[in-house]
Amino acid sequence: MDWWGWVILAVVVLLILITLMVVLQRRRRRGGVIGLGGPGPGLRGSSGRNDRR
Amino acid sequence: MTTPMPALVLRASEVIGRPVVTLSGELVAEVKDVIFERAGGRIAGFTLRNPGLFSRSRKDSLPWAGVHGLGRDAVMVADETVFVATKELAPRKQARKADVLQNRVLTDTGRDLGRVVDVVLHGGTSLEVVGYEVEASETLGTAGQRVLIPLPDTVAVSGEHLIVPAAATEFVSDDLAGFGAAVDAFRSRLREGAS
Numbered sequence: 407m408d409w410w411g412w413v414i415l416a417v418v419v420l421l422i423l424i425t426l427m428v429v430l431q432r433r434r435r436r437g438g439v440i441g442l443g444g445p446g447p448g449l450r451g452s453s454g455r456n457d458r459r
Numbered sequence: 460m461t462t463p464m465p466a467l468v469l470r471a472s473e474v475i476g477r478p479v480v481t482l483s484g485e486l487v488a489e490v491k492d493v494i495f496e497r498a499g500g501r502i503a504g505f506t507l508r509n510p511g512l513f514s515r516s517r518k519d520s521l522p523w524a525g526v527h528g529l530g531r532d533a534v535m536v537a538d539e540t541v542f543v544a545t546k547e548l549a550p551r552k553q554a555r556k557a558d559v560l561q562n563r564v565l566t567d568t569g570r571d572l573g574r575v576v577d578v579v580l581h582g583g584t585s586l587e588v589v590g591y592e593v594e595a596s597e598t599l600g601t602a603g604q605r606v607l608i609p610l611p612d613t614v615a616v617s618g619e620h621l622i623v624p625a626a627a628t629e630f631v632s633d634d635l636a637g638f639g640a641a642v643d644a645f646r647s648r649l650r651e652g653a654s
Contacts, residue, residue: 428512435508437475437491438558439578439588440549441614443498 468639470592471578479507479521480533486510487539488517492558493578494549497614500588502580504548505534520548529582559621564593564608566625571596572608575621579607581639588614589642591621599631607632609645624649 407415471493479488488507495502504522509515525541526534536542545551564572573593581589590609595601608623609630615622630645632638 431512434516435491435512437493437506437508438560439471439493439495440506440554440557441495441497441559441588442503442549442553442557443496 468579468581468589468635470635471580474505474529474534474580478510478533479505479536481536481538482527483538487536488521490521490534491517492549492554493580494520494554495578495588495614499612500610500614502586502588504543506545506549506554507542518545519543520545522548523586529586559591562619562621564591564621564623566628567622568625570598570625570628572598572623572628573606576605579635579638581642590638591623599628601633605633607635607638607641609638609642611646611649626652 474490474493477490478486479490480486489510490505491508492506493502494504494506502523504520504525506520507517509517519542521534521536521541522543525536525543527537528535559575559578562575564575566572573595575591576594577592578588579590579592580586588610590607592605592607595604595606599606608627609632610627611624626648627645630641630648632641
């Protein structure tokens with residue numbers, strides 16, 4: 407492979423690495439909605455119906 | 460929270476990523492996670508991240524008591540002294556498995572309603588979780604569409620599944636603006652059923 411080929415290969419690898427970094431960083435920074443405080447006392451006022459089909 | 464908020468209904472995704480700004484105008488952080496108490500559904504606070512895609516992570520969080528005001532474009536705080544260590548607000552071990560997004564919603568009679576894509580908050584002087592936005596399953600007859608499901612006062616969360624009373628399916632809505640009324644009607648129904 408001549409030196410142009412190596413340059414192109416290096417650019418492609420760089421682009422892949424940058425894309426990977428951006429994707430991983432976005433995933434790391436992604437927020438959520440977190441419910442804390444134990445499983446809770448359970449449902450109150452549930453209908454109690456059985457929905458057997 | 461010091462500034463009374465007009466009652467509003469909004470999605471948690473609208474709060475996530477919102478800038479945290481001090482009263483002196485300094486942008487100090489962004490909201491990362493919304494933390495709520497399962498017993499009562501009240502918002503306990505927010506974990507934070509630094510602004511910018513490649514910024515370092517933060518180890519502090521904003522408790523609800525430290526919020527001066529929550530507006531459409533920013534969360535206001537007096538200054539950075541209101542922040543607390545994240546382990547006080549959301550201990551890592553608990554928080555890791557307690558994210559409700561992407562969990563499946565089941566009724567207490569065993570019907571799968573869909574997958575959670577967002578959480579609905581209702582706010583005045585306090586902010587609380589009042590419903591889930593789910594990508595509906597076939598059970599609701601609107602498979603694939605996004606609908607809003609009201610929650611009772613206590614949110615039952617256990618690992619991968621979120622449990623709601625079966626009566627919630629009668630109050631499913633696709634209109635955020637009118638969802639507050641659906642939540643009130645649903646909770647009234649539960650109270651009548653319990654008494």
